[in-house]
Amino acid sequence: MKTRTKFVIGGAVILAVIVALSVQELQKMTVFFYTPAEVLASPAEFEEKTIRIGALVEQGSVDWNAQAIQLSFNITEDGENSINVIYAGVKPDLFREGQGVVVEGKMNGPRFEARQLLVKHSEEYTIETDHKKSKEEYYKSIMSQ
Amino acid sequence: MDKMKKIIIYLEWGSILGLTFCVIWIFLILPIESSQGFPQKIMYLHVPTFIATYLAFFVVFAFSIAYLWKRDLMFDQIAKVSAEVGLIFCALLLVTGAIWGRPTWGTYWVWDARLTTTLLLFLIFMGYFLLRMSVSDRDKEARLASVLGIIGCLDIPIIHKSVEWWRTLHQPSTLFKVESGKASPSIPQELLNPLLASIIVILVFYLYLLILRFQSEKRKEELNQLITETQF
Numbered sequence: 001m002k003t004r005t006k007f008v009i010g011g012a013v014i015l016a017v018i019v020a021l022s023v024q025e026l027q028k029m030t031v032f033f034y035t036p037a038e039v040l041a042s043p044a045e046f047e048e049k050t051i052r053i054g055a056l057v058e059q060g061s062v063d064w065n066a067q068a069i070q071l072s073f074n075i076t077e078d079g080e081n082s083i084n085v086i087y088a089g090v091k092p093d094l095f096r097e098g099q100g101v102v103v104e105g106k107m108n109g110p111r112f113e114a115r116q117l118l119v120k121h122s123e124e125y126t127i128e129t130d131h132k133k134s135k136e137e138y139y140k141s142i143m144s145q
Numbered sequence: 146m147d148k149m150k151k152i153i154i155y156l157e158w159g160s161i162l163g164l165t166f167c168v169i170w171i172f173l174i175l176p177i178e179s180s181q182g183f184p185q186k187i188m189y190l191h192v193p194t195f196i197a198t199y200l201a202f203f204v205v206f207a208f209s210i211a212y213l214w215k216r217d218l219m220f221d222q223i224a225k226v227s228a229e230v231g232l233i234f235c236a237l238l239l240v241t242g243a244i245w246g247r248p249t250w251g252t253y254w255v256w257d258a259r260l261t262t263t264l265l266l267f268l269i270f271m272g273y274f275l276l277r278m279s280v281s282d283r284d285k286e287a288r289l290a291s292v293l294g295i296i297g298c299l300d301i302p303i304i305h306k307s308v309e310w311w312r313t314l315h316q317p318s319t320l321f322k323v324e325s326g327k328a329s330p331s332i333p334q335e336l337l338n339p340l341l342a343s344i345i346v347i348l349v350f351y352l353y354l355l356i357l358r359f360q361s362e363k364r365k366e367e368l369n370q371l372i373t374e375t376q377f
Contacts, residue, residue, distance in 0.1 A: 007279035014272045018265060032257045032312045054312065092251040094181065102314055118250050123316040125185065125332040127176045138177045 033102050037081040046107055053112060054102040054120065058082060062097055071117070075101060087114040094119040149360065156353035163346035170339045178336065184248040189340055191241040192320060193347035194234050199301055201231025201351060202266070206298035209291035221287035222366070224294055225277065226358040228270055230351060235267045250314060258307040259315035262300060269297040 033054035039046050053075065061074035061084075071091055076082040085103050095101070100120035105113045171189050178185035208224035211217075242260070243253040254260065273293050280286040308317045320330050320340070330337060 004279055004281075007275055011272055011275040011279060014268060014275065018268050018272070021261070021268075022265065032255075032314065094249055116252070118252055118255065118314060120314055121181060121249050121316055123319040123322065123331055125181075125319065125336055126179045127333055127335060128179055135177050138182060 035077050035081075036075055036083045037077060039083065039107065040081050043107065048106065050104065050106055050115075052102050052104045053083065053085075054100065055083075057095070057097050057099050057101055059097045064091060075103070075112075083112050084110065085112045085114050085117075087117045089117065092117060092119050094121055149356070153353065153356055153360070156349055156356065160346060160350040160353055163342075163349060167339060167343045167346055170342065175339060176335065181249055184245060187241055187245045189343045191238065191245055192340060193344045194238045194241060196344055197347050197351045198231055198234040198238050198266075199305070200348065201227050201234055201355075202270075202298045202301055204355075205231060205294045206301075209294035209298075212287055212291045213295075216284075218283070218287060218366075221291065222362050223355075223359060224291065226362050227355055228273060228294065229358060230354045232267065232270045232274075233354075234351070235263070235270070239263060239267060255314050257313040257315055258311040259304065259313050262304045262307050266297065266300045266304060269293075269300060273297060 033052040034046070036053060036055050039051070039053055055075035055077045058074040058076050058079075061072075061082075063072040064070075065072070069088060069090065071087040071089065072084065073087075074082045074084050085105075087103065087105075095117070100122070102118040102120055103112060103114040104116040104118070106115075107113075167189065171186055175186075177183060204227040205224045208220045208227065212220040212224060239260075242263075246255075247253050273290060276293055277286055277290050280289060305318075307313060308315055319332050322329055322331050332340070
C-alpha cells in the first residue's frame with residue numbers, strides 16, 4: 001500500500017469518528033443532565049432509562065451508612081422538587097450539603113438509584129483569612145488519613 | 146540571524162526562570178483554597194494551558210487567512226508551527242483537566258459539552274497534520290491546510306461558550322466572569338496574581354516554542370530547496 005493511501009485512509013477514519021462523535025454528542029450534550037423538576041414532571045418518560053440528574057444536595061438530608069457503604073441524600077434545585085438518591089459507594093471528597101452534584105443511574109419508583117456520583121464544583125474560589133493556620137490544618141488532615 | 150538567536154535565548158531563560166518562580170510561589174507561599182484544597186493548584190497549569198491553546202489556534206486562524214490572501218508560504222509555515230505547538234498545549238489541557246477532574250468531580254472524563262468540544266479540537270488538528278502529510282505539492286498542501294485550519298479554529302468560540310450554552314459538568318469561567326457588564330473574576334486577588342503570572346510565563350513559553358520551531362521549519366524548507374536544485 002502506498003504511503004499516501006495510508007494517510008488518506010487514516011484521515012478518513014479520523015474524520016468519520018469526528019462526525020459520528022459530534023452528531024451523537026451534540027444531541028446528548030444539550031441535556032448532559034436533567035433537573036429534578038423535569039424528571040418529576042414526566043416520570044413515565046424517564047422510567048427504566050439511564051439518565052443523569054443535576055441539582056444541589058439538600059441541607060440535612062445526607063445519611064451515610066458506613067457499614068453498608070451506602071449514601072442516601074435528597075437533591076433539589078428549587079427546594080420544592082426533591083428526589084431521594086441512593087448511592088452504593090464512598091463519599092467523594094468534595095461532597096457536602098448544599099453542593100452541586102450530578103448523579104447517573106435509574107429511577108426506581110420514587111427513588112433514584114445512582115451508579116455514579118459526580119460533584120459539580122463552583123467557579124468561585126475562596127481562601128481562609130488565617131492562611132497559616134488553615135494551611136497547617138490542611139496538611140495535618142492529609143497526614144492523618 | 147544573530148538577533149533571532151538572542152531573542153530565543155531570552156525567551157528560553159525567561160520561561161525557565163518564570164516557571165521556577167511560579168512553582169515556588171504556588172506550592173510554598175500560596176494559601177490553600179478552602180473548598181477544594183490542594184487539587185486547586187493544578188488550576189495554575191490548566192488555565193494558562195487553555196489560554197495558550199486559544200492563542201496558538203488564533204495564530205493558525207489569522208495566518209491561514211493571510212496565506213489564502215497573499216499566497217506567501219511564510220504565512221503557511223507560521224500557521225503550521227503554531228498548530229503544532231497548539232496541539233501540544235491542547236493535549237496538555239486535556240491531561241491536566243483529567244487530573245483535576247479526578248479528585249474534584251470524581252471522574253477523569255465525562256462527555257459534557259466543554260470536554261467533548263475540546264477533544265474535537267484536538268482531533269481536528271490531528272487530521273490537519275495527516276492532511277499536510279498526505280499532499281506532496283507544497284502549494285496545494287498550504288491551500289488545503291489553510292482551509293481546514295480556518296474551519297478547525299471555529300471550534301474555539303464554541304469551546305469557550307459551551308459552558309453557557311449547554312448544561313455541563315464543567316464550571317463556568319472564573320477568569321472571564323462578567324457581572325453587570327464589568328469583568329469580575331470570582332477568585333481572591335491573592336490566588337489571582339500567581340494565575341496571571343503563570344499565564345504570562347506559559348505565553349512566553351509558547352512564543353519560545355513557536356519561534357524555535359519556525360526557525361527549524363525555515364531551514365528544512367531551505368534544505369529541501371537545495372536538494373531539488375542539485376537534483377537537476
